[in-house]
Amino acid sequence: MRILHFFKTYYPDTTGGIEQVIFQLCQGSRSMDVEGQVLALSPNPFPARLQIGDHQVTRVKENFHIASTGFSLKVFSQFKEMAAEADLVHFHFPWPMMDLVHFATRHGRPTVLSYHSDIIKQRTLLKLYGPLMNQLLKSMDRILVASPNYLESSETLRPFKGKTTVVPYGLDQSAYPIVSTLKQEQWRQRVPEKFFLFVGVLRYYKGLDSLLSALEGVDYPVVILGGGPQEQELKAQAQKLQLRNVLFLGRLDDEDKACLLQMCYAMVFPSHLRSEAFGISLLEASMYGKPMISCEIGTGTTYVNLHEETGLAVPPNNPPALREAMRRLWDNPQQVQDFGSNAKARFHKLFTAERMCAKTTQVYRELLKTAGATHPVKTH
Secondary structure, three states: OEEEEEOOOOOOOOOOHHHHHHHHHHHHOHHHOOEEEEEEEEOOOOOOEEEEOOEEEEEEEOOEEEOOEEEOOOHHHHHHHHHHOOOEEEEEEOOHHHHHHHHHHOOOOOEEEEEOOOOOOOHHHHHHHHHHHHHHHHHOOEEEEOOHHHHHHOOOOHHHHHHEEEOOOOEOHHHOOOOOHHHHHHHHHHOOOOOEEEEOOOOHHHOHHHHHHHOOOOOOOEEEEEOOOOHHHHHHHHHHOOOOOEEEEEOOOHHHHHHHHHHOOEEEEOOOOOOOOOOHHHHHHHHOOOOEEEEOOOOOHHHHOOEOOOEEEEOOOOHHHHHHHHHHHHHOHHHHHHHHHHHHHHHHHHOEHHHHHHHHHHHHHHHHHHHOOOOOOOOO
């Protein structure tokens, strides 16, 4: 079975949560007789085709970029060509350009759409885009969403509940690097023995300004792993608040990340807007048996992090509540240990890549079986 994944960006150009989900689906489904390949845009698509892990990635030139949306002229012909060779197309939402390509190419393949997030930031543009978006969702054979929380709280998804399936994101721990003793020793020299960790791209919806405000007047060490558009602004805020125990590390490689995840006391993840639909970093913390602090925003963050079971959930954009949650964990090592054990058990029960790939592959097979009469399936 050949699956074409279509999204606006992918490795090696970007390394966000959606890219990681697509990567896990392509890699983990191979053992289930599924061959995934990816089509994405790139500002510099040379080479145009490359191998990432065990799957092929095709990149076409991004001509321009407006309101978080990349546009490309070449992608229409490239998509049509690749869709003709696929048994099923797996779209990754949101990306308005994708809607145009889907309708313009009339590719005739069965379709699955992973609904990764509501559109939050471009609310004005959403009024213009809304009709096209609804047509896209209506045209999909199946929609996947990563948590029951998001399905219940998304107004956009409400009309399409009948064809929406909950498939939680998953990770493959064996794909993470084994941390060398030398690497551990290097980081022991650089970070405090006990610290809170944040991992993620420094974007507007991550709530890091709220985290820095929560640290005013207290000395909890916080290590921030990741770069992004808000980095300079956040560093300036930390300096203004005279925070002495905040360490900005920028973007690091996977071994460094794995090392810090293993070493940290707890994960703090203050995302305060629905753009944070799930939180792959929370999954990583769970995988390593770490307790979490997150915000209750009606999304998958509190599907991964259950309040009082795997960690603490606080109101969004509320520095005093965030500070109190950090104090509580800091002062209660036994509770931290219990939360961490619960998080690890929940990860293995619900959030493995194998489980995500098996459930997604089941959806593919159901669609190909029922759509066989109207969508002739390629034989390879």
